[in-house]
Amino acid sequence: MSVCCALPVGWVGTAQAADAAPAAAPVPESTGNEIVVTATKREQTLQQVPVAVSVTTAAEIARAHVRDINDLSTLVPSLRVSEHQSSAQTDFLIRGFGNGANNAGIEPSVGVFIDGVYRSRSAAQISDFPDIRRVEVLRGPQSTLFGKNASAGVISVTTAEPQFKHGGSLEVSYGNYNALVIKSTMTGPLTDNLAFSLASGYNRRDGVVHDAGSGQDVNDRKRGFMRGQLLFAPADGPRVRLIADYSTIDENCCAVVNLLSSSTTSVIRAIGGKVNPTSDIYGDVYTNFGSINRIRDYGVSAQIDHTIAGVKVTSITAWRKNTNYNNQDSDFTSADLLSRNMADITDTTFTQELRLSAKLNDRASLLLGAYYFNEKISQTGQLLYGSQMRTYADQLIRGASSNTLNVALLEGTFGALEGNPTKYTNRFFASGTGLNKAYAMKDESISVFGQIDFKLTDRLTFTGGLNYTKDSKRFSTGTVSSDAFSGINLNAAAYAPLRYQLLYGGAVAAGMPTTTAAAYASANMNNAAVNPLAALRALQFMPPFLNVPNAVESGRVSDDNLSFTARLAYTVSPQLNMYASIATGFKAASINLSRDSRPALSDSAAIAAGGLATTNLRYVAGGGRYAQPEKSTVYELGLKGNWGLASVNIAAFYQQIKGFQSNIFTGTGFDLLNADKESVYGFEFEGQVRPTRELTLSQSLTYLVPKYDSFTNSSFGNVSGMTPAGIAPLSMTLAATWDHVLPNGHHVILRGDWHYESPVQIQDGLPGFLSAGVSAALNAARPYRRTVSQIDASLSWKLNNGLEFAVWGRNLTNDRYISVVFDSPAQQGSISGYVNTPRTYGVSALWKY
Incomplete structure (x- = not known):
C-alpha cells in the first residue's frame, strides 16, 4: 500500500528541505509521514508536498514481494500497468491516461525517471531494482518541472545511495513455476569522502502458459541486473554521485489467446492449424515457435550538487543505450501463416539537466532550471509470410467468391491481362515475401523552467511555475514490400474483362435477363463502387509503402509549448494542510514508426500530382505519419492530514487532454491519431490508521469518470460521448500489516492486501466485428470486460x-x-x-549485514 501523508509541519519553501541532511549520513528507513520525497525536485516530507503523489517504500515492496515495476499497480490504484506484444511493450496509465507501447516513435504520456534520469521508452523502464529505496507516482500533468515527458504523470524511482558504513544484503527467493530470485547489495567507504555500492539481481521463472504448438512455456521471466555507484561527499565542496548500470531481459513473451472465432478460424483448422478453443482461454495456446524478447539496457549518469553563496546547484548528466530485439509468430496459431515478425530497435539518449534553487528571503524561494534531451532511434524489421499462407489465402479467396476464384487462377489471369501470363506465377502469398522495414528518428528538445514559492501569510503559500519546451523531430523510413498480391490495383483498367465476367455471371446480376446482365456488367466493369474484386482487398495485407522524406513530406516536425502551474497551499492547523491548483501538461508530436505509417489526407492531391502515389496507398484523415502534440490541464483540490494514529490524503480533480495521441492496433498495423478531447474527473483517497502499535491498516481508492468529449475520426468511427475503454471506474487497495515483537526481540510480520478494479470494457471497438458480418448490435455491446480482484499476502520471521x-x-x-x-x-x-x-507463491530468505 502506498503511503499517503507525512509529519504535520506545514508547507515549506524550496531551499530549506533541500539542504536538510548531511551528505554522507546513512539514510534511515523512514515510514509513514516521515518519508522524504522529491516530487517537486527538492526534498520535502510527503505531508509538505502540495501535489497528488503516492509513495511506495522499499519495505512495502519487499513485504508485498513486488518483483518488477509491472506489479506496482496493485499498490497504487491510480496507476495501471499493461503488458502487450512483448516484454518491452508495457503501458503505464495514470488516472486512465497513457500510451506508448508497440511503437518506438511514440513517447509515453507517463514519464519514468530513475534517479532523476528520464527513461524514454518502456524497454528501458522495466528492469528490476535490487537496491530500490522508494517509488513516487505523481498523478496528473507534471510538465512544469518534468517537461514534455509528463503530460499524464510521472513515475520516479529512487535507488539507495552509497553509505559511509559497511553493509549489504543477500536475498534468495524460490517459488512455483521454478521461480528463482537472487538479489544482493554491498556498500561502504573507500576513503573518508568516497563511498561505493554494488547491487545485482537475477530473476528467473518458467512460463505460466503452455504453448502446445511450439512445446515451450510462455510468459516466463529471465532478467539480470547490475548497478555500481560512487559517492564523493566531502565536508565542503561539490557532492558527486556516479552511477553505471547494465540489465538484460531474455524472455518468451507474451501469450495470446483466441477469444472470438470466425470463418477464418475454421480455415486455419482445415489446413491443419490449431487455435485454442474459446471455451478454454486460460489453457494452452498454439504457435509455431517461441517468441524472442532480448533487451539490453545500460548507461551512466553523474549528479553533482554544490551550494554556492546560498544557491544550490544541481547537474544531472546521463547517457543511455537500449537495444531491443524481438521476433514473434504473430498469427498466434500453429498454422505457418506468418513466419517472421521481427524488430531490431536501438535507442540512444543523452540528457542534461541543470537546476538552481535558493531561498530569496523569509517568504520566497526560487527554483530555475534547463533541460536538454537528445534521442536517436533506429529500427529494422521483417514481416514475412509462412509456408501455409498461400494455402490459407487460397481457401479464403475461394470462400469469398463462391469458389469462382483461387490463387493460381488470379495469378494467371492478372498476368495474362497485363500481357505476361507467367508474371505472377507462384508469387501471391509466397513464403518469405512480405515487408522489410526500416525506420529512423532523431529527437532534440530543450526546456527552460522556473518555479517560485511565496508565503503570502504565515499559513498561505502561493506557487507559480512556467516551462517552455521546444521539440524537433526528424524521421525517415525505408520500407519495401515484396507482397505481390498487395501490389495489385483491383480497380485497374487492365482487369476490366475479369470484372465484366464476374459481374455478368455473379450474384450481382442474378435473376436479371441475360441481356440486362450483360448491359449491367458492361456499364459497371470500371465502377469501383461495385467492383466484384473488392472483397479481396482484405487480403492485401502489406501494400507498397510510400517512404518519407519525399518531395511532399519532409519527415520533420517541430513543436513548442508554454506550460504552467499555479497553486495555493494553506496550513489549516499543525495537523491539516489543504491546496488548490491548476496545471498544464504537454507532449510533443509522436511519430508513427510502423508499417501503417500513411500520409495525411490533406497531402493526397500533392502526392498524386507529384507522381508519388503507390498502389493501394491509404491516406489518413488528420494524421498518419505522426500525431499532433497533446496538451493536458488539471484542476485539483487536495487535503493532507495527520493526527498521530491516523493520516489521510484526498484529491478531487478534473483533468482533460486535448489532442490525446491514440495508438490503436488494427490487426495489420497501428493507427496513430489525435482524439480531439478526452477528459476524466474523480477523486483519490489514501488513508492509514494504527489502532495499536503492532497493527497498521491502510486503504487507497481511486474513482474515475472518463469520457471521449470529442473523437470523430477514431479507428472505430465517431466515439464522441462514449466512455474510453480500459479505465475502471473504481480501483482500490486494502492492506494490513501486523508486526508482532516476540519476547526475544524477534519480529513476526503478517501482511496482506487486496487489490480490486471494478468491471470495465476492455476495448473501444473491434473493427473485425462488422467487417466479418457480425451484427452491429454485437459491436455496440462491446462484450469484453475486465474485473480485477487480487489478494497478496506474506508471513515473515525477522x-x-x-x-x-x-x-x-x-x-x-x-x-x-x-x-x-x-x-x-x-x-x-x-x-x-x-x-x-x-497465482504465484514461494519462500524467501534475507540477510542484512
Whole structure:
C-alpha cells in the first residue's frame, strides 16, 4: 500500500528541505509521514508536498514481494500497468491516461525517471531494482518541472545511495513455476569522502502458459541486473554521485489467446492449424515457435550538487543505450501463416539537466532550471509470410467468391491481362515475401523552467511555475514490400474483362435477363463502387509503402509549448494542510514508426500530382505519419492530514487532454491519431490508521469518470460521448500489516492486501466485428470486460541478527482476466487477447549485514 501523508509541519519553501541532511549520513528507513520525497525536485516530507503523489517504500515492496515495476499497480490504484506484444511493450496509465507501447516513435504520456534520469521508452523502464529505496507516482500533468515527458504523470524511482558504513544484503527467493530470485547489495567507504555500492539481481521463472504448438512455456521471466555507484561527499565542496548500470531481459513473451472465432478460424483448422478453443482461454495456446524478447539496457549518469553563496546547484548528466530485439509468430496459431515478425530497435539518449534553487528571503524561494534531451532511434524489421499462407489465402479467396476464384487462377489471369501470363506465377502469398522495414528518428528538445514559492501569510503559500519546451523531430523510413498480391490495383483498367465476367455471371446480376446482365456488367466493369474484386482487398495485407522524406513530406516536425502551474497551499492547523491548483501538461508530436505509417489526407492531391502515389496507398484523415502534440490541464483540490494514529490524503480533480495521441492496433498495423478531447474527473483517497502499535491498516481508492468529449475520426468511427475503454471506474487497495515483537526481540510480520478494479470494457471497438458480418448490435455491446480482484499476502520471521525468512503469495485466489483485446492478425472477424499472471507463491530468505 502506498503511503499517503507525512509529519504535520506545514508547507515549506524550496531551499530549506533541500539542504536538510548531511551528505554522507546513512539514510534511515523512514515510514509513514516521515518519508522524504522529491516530487517537486527538492526534498520535502510527503505531508509538505502540495501535489497528488503516492509513495511506495522499499519495505512495502519487499513485504508485498513486488518483483518488477509491472506489479506496482496493485499498490497504487491510480496507476495501471499493461503488458502487450512483448516484454518491452508495457503501458503505464495514470488516472486512465497513457500510451506508448508497440511503437518506438511514440513517447509515453507517463514519464519514468530513475534517479532523476528520464527513461524514454518502456524497454528501458522495466528492469528490476535490487537496491530500490522508494517509488513516487505523481498523478496528473507534471510538465512544469518534468517537461514534455509528463503530460499524464510521472513515475520516479529512487535507488539507495552509497553509505559511509559497511553493509549489504543477500536475498534468495524460490517459488512455483521454478521461480528463482537472487538479489544482493554491498556498500561502504573507500576513503573518508568516497563511498561505493554494488547491487545485482537475477530473476528467473518458467512460463505460466503452455504453448502446445511450439512445446515451450510462455510468459516466463529471465532478467539480470547490475548497478555500481560512487559517492564523493566531502565536508565542503561539490557532492558527486556516479552511477553505471547494465540489465538484460531474455524472455518468451507474451501469450495470446483466441477469444472470438470466425470463418477464418475454421480455415486455419482445415489446413491443419490449431487455435485454442474459446471455451478454454486460460489453457494452452498454439504457435509455431517461441517468441524472442532480448533487451539490453545500460548507461551512466553523474549528479553533482554544490551550494554556492546560498544557491544550490544541481547537474544531472546521463547517457543511455537500449537495444531491443524481438521476433514473434504473430498469427498466434500453429498454422505457418506468418513466419517472421521481427524488430531490431536501438535507442540512444543523452540528457542534461541543470537546476538552481535558493531561498530569496523569509517568504520566497526560487527554483530555475534547463533541460536538454537528445534521442536517436533506429529500427529494422521483417514481416514475412509462412509456408501455409498461400494455402490459407487460397481457401479464403475461394470462400469469398463462391469458389469462382483461387490463387493460381488470379495469378494467371492478372498476368495474362497485363500481357505476361507467367508474371505472377507462384508469387501471391509466397513464403518469405512480405515487408522489410526500416525506420529512423532523431529527437532534440530543450526546456527552460522556473518555479517560485511565496508565503503570502504565515499559513498561505502561493506557487507559480512556467516551462517552455521546444521539440524537433526528424524521421525517415525505408520500407519495401515484396507482397505481390498487395501490389495489385483491383480497380485497374487492365482487369476490366475479369470484372465484366464476374459481374455478368455473379450474384450481382442474378435473376436479371441475360441481356440486362450483360448491359449491367458492361456499364459497371470500371465502377469501383461495385467492383466484384473488392472483397479481396482484405487480403492485401502489406501494400507498397510510400517512404518519407519525399518531395511532399519532409519527415520533420517541430513543436513548442508554454506550460504552467499555479497553486495555493494553506496550513489549516499543525495537523491539516489543504491546496488548490491548476496545471498544464504537454507532449510533443509522436511519430508513427510502423508499417501503417500513411500520409495525411490533406497531402493526397500533392502526392498524386507529384507522381508519388503507390498502389493501394491509404491516406489518413488528420494524421498518419505522426500525431499532433497533446496538451493536458488539471484542476485539483487536495487535503493532507495527520493526527498521530491516523493520516489521510484526498484529491478531487478534473483533468482533460486535448489532442490525446491514440495508438490503436488494427490487426495489420497501428493507427496513430489525435482524439480531439478526452477528459476524466474523480477523486483519490489514501488513508492509514494504527489502532495499536503492532497493527497498521491502510486503504487507497481511486474513482474515475472518463469520457471521449470529442473523437470523430477514431479507428472505430465517431466515439464522441462514449466512455474510453480500459479505465475502471473504481480501483482500490486494502492492506494490513501486523508486526508482532516476540519476547526475544524477534519480529513476526503478517501482511496482506487486496487489490480490486471494478468491471470495465476492455476495448473501444473491434473493427473485425462488422467487417466479418457480425451484427452491429454485437459491436455496440462491446462484450469484453475486465474485473480485477487480487489478494497478496506474506508471513515473515525477522531475527535480531539480520536474518529474515518469509512465505509469500501473489494472486492467491488465482483471479484470471483478459487485460487487452485486439483484432487477430490476418484473421478477419477473429478477436485475440492477453491474459494476466496466475497465482504465484514461494519462500524467501534475507540477510542484512
